[in-house]
Amino acid sequence: MKQEAASHKLEKEEQKEASKAKEEVEKAQGEVEPTKKDTGKNEGTDDGYEKFCFICRRPESVAGKMIELPNNISVCSDCMQKSFDAMSSGQIDYSRLMNMPGVQIFNMSDMEQAIPKQQKVKKKKEGEEKTPLIDIRKIPAPHKIKASLDEYVVGQEYAKKAMSVAVYNHYKRVATDSMDDIEIEKSNMLMIGPTGSGKTYLVKTLARILDVPLAITDATSLTEAGYIGDDIESVVSKLLAAADNDVEKAEQGIIFIDEIDKIAKKKNSSQRDVSGESVQQGMLKLLEGSDVEVPVGANSKNAMVPLTTVNTKNILFICGGAFPDLEGIIKERLTKQASIGFGADLKDKYDHDKTILSKVTVEDLRNFGMIPEFLGRLPIIFTLQGMNEEMLIQILKEPKNAILKQYQKLLALDEVKLEFDDGALSAIAEKAIKKDTGARALRAIIEEFMLDIMYEIPKDDNIGQVTITRAYIEGTGGPIISLRGQEVQQIEQKNG
Structure with a gap:
């Protein structure tokens, strides 16, 4: 049991x-x-x-x-x-x-x-055709692009015309992708002009007109791979960020590289040139068009930064620089052509020539320190003029967002009318020319004399109009202030 x-x-x-x-x-x-x-x-x-x-x-x-x-x-x-x-x-x-x-x-x-x-990076859609950002039927013609630029940028007629044609041809190339067996080359540009002549402003206005992603970067921080500084691919990384990390959108954008003259080849240097010729060499593949690995959200490649591949074939590169010593190189070439005998040019013949930069050649740029392979990938080279008094006066009052219009709007919010007489405009332009920093000097000068006016006017509600005079700009007098009641009396007298 x-x-x-x-x-x-x-x-x-x-x-x-x-x-x-x-x-x-x-x-x-x-x-x-x-x-x-x-x-x-x-x-x-x-x-x-x-x-x-x-x-x-x-x-x-x-x-x-x-x-x-x-x-x-x-x-x-x-x-x-x-x-x-x-x-x-x-x-x-x-x-x-x-x-x-x-x-x-x-x-x-x-x-x-x-x-x-x-x-995060958006996936590339396989099998689907890339849709161009700009429809070929909607690309504005060169004269329309120039007309839009005219509303914001004063003067620089040749530069605006060259830019309009180059951009129009570039986006026709992007929209069609290929023209049968004929492949259209890229219209990369090189802008040469003194400081304050409107290089960056032209590019900003152009991108706003076309409504395409724009990245503005500085060549001064670029160094050869392996050295402290920004990698060359960081210029494309900034465009990718401007396009909200959409690779397809970034591949049809515009990159403006400012201060390009700072990566010129160093002369008589025994040290390794990590921010000069080597940067130019590294940029060749970007300018021509190739697949590059780009760090996302960073300036250099490291272990914690994701990488994505961007094709630069349809990215328009615009380079700009002041090239400060280029005028001397051009003068030397022009005077050397006939330096002896009765036909010789005087040494100081070109000293006061304001249009000396327009005589630039590729050979002058090579002597400056730009390598021939780099210049060969920038086929469209044009110059911008330095600012004269007449252009500065136009900049003050004519563009859509002119500096004077900005101050007039600020005071209009206080119900005060701001006027500038012709003498005052001339005095501001003369002061700006002495500073020799182009249109950039205008803002600094206006800020200086408008400080007291912007401070005092809100104190008194009776002030109806302020007129800036030449005497006030030069410091020998004051502005003309009109009270609201006086304005009404003047209008009644005119009507009577």
């Missing part, structure tokens, strides 16, 4: 264990199935942004399918395999790490914070 009871008890325990094992299997299957559903759901919902490997920072389009970890962390299969290999073949006993002093177990949720949200 005891043996039967023992065997019966054993059978019951086996049945219990079998049923328990069965329940665990069913439970496991039940847990797996929803996971499959969830993953299917996640695969179906695509937010249109690239996934980047947390370790090597390569995008999914380059590294292949990502392995999803908790807290939205993605790792590529290569890095995952390397991690497993390192753990299995390494000399460290990971089971003993827990008890070692100073070792902390990291939290996966903290890793998510290491990936900045703004570094």
Whole structure:
């Protein structure tokens, strides 16, 4: 009887264990199935942004399918395999790490914070045709582009005409992508002009008219790869940021590189030229058009910055610089042509020539320190004139957002009318020419004498009009102030 009871008890325990094992299997299957559903759901919902490997920072389009970890962390299969290999073949006993002093177990949720949200990059859509930002039928003709530039920029007629034609041809090339067997070359530009002549302002106005992404960057911070400073690819990185990290949009934008004369080849330098000729060499591939790996949201490539590939074939590059010593090089070339005999030019013949920059040649730019390969990729070279008194007066009052109009609007909000007589405008222009910083000097001069007016006028509600005179600009008198009642009397007398 005891043996039967023992065997019966054993059978019951086996049945219990079998049923328990069965329940665990069913439970496991039940847990797996929803996971499959969830993953299917996640695969179906695509937010249109690239996934980047947390370790090597390569995008999914380059590294292949990502392995999803908790807290939205993605790792590529290569890095995952390397991690497993390192753990299995390494000399460290990971089971003993827990008890070692100073070792902390990291939290996966903290890793998510290491990936900045703004570094998301939109996926390139495969199989779909690229839609140009500007429709070929809607591209404004050169005369319309120039007319729009005229509303904001005074003078510089040749520069505006050259720019309008170059941009029109460039966006025709982008919109058509190819013209049968004839491939149209890029219309990259080089602007040469003294400081304050409107180089940057022209480009800003142009981008606003065309409504395309624009990146304005400075060549002074660029250095050769491996040195402290910005990498050459950072100019494209800024355009990508201006296009909201949309690669397709960025590939049809405009990049303006200012202070391009600062990367000229250094003369008689025994040190390594990391910010001169080497930067020009590095920019050749960008200007001509090629696929470049660009850091997203940073100026240089490092371990924590994701990279994406941008094709620069349809990006319009506009370079600008003051080229301060170029005038001397042009004068030297012109006077050297006939330096001896009766036909010789006087040494000081070109000293007061305001249009000396317009006589520039590619040879002069080579003597300045620009390498021929770099100049060859900037086929359209034009110059901007220095500012004279007449142009400065026009800048003060004619453009849509002229400086005087800005102050008139500010005082109009206080219900005060601001007027400038002709003598005052001439005095401001004369002062600006002495400063020799072009149109930039105007704002500084106006800020100086408008300070007291902007401070005193809100004190008295009776003031109706302020007229700025030449005497006030030169410091020998004051502005003419009219009270509101006096204005009304004058109007009544005229009507009478």
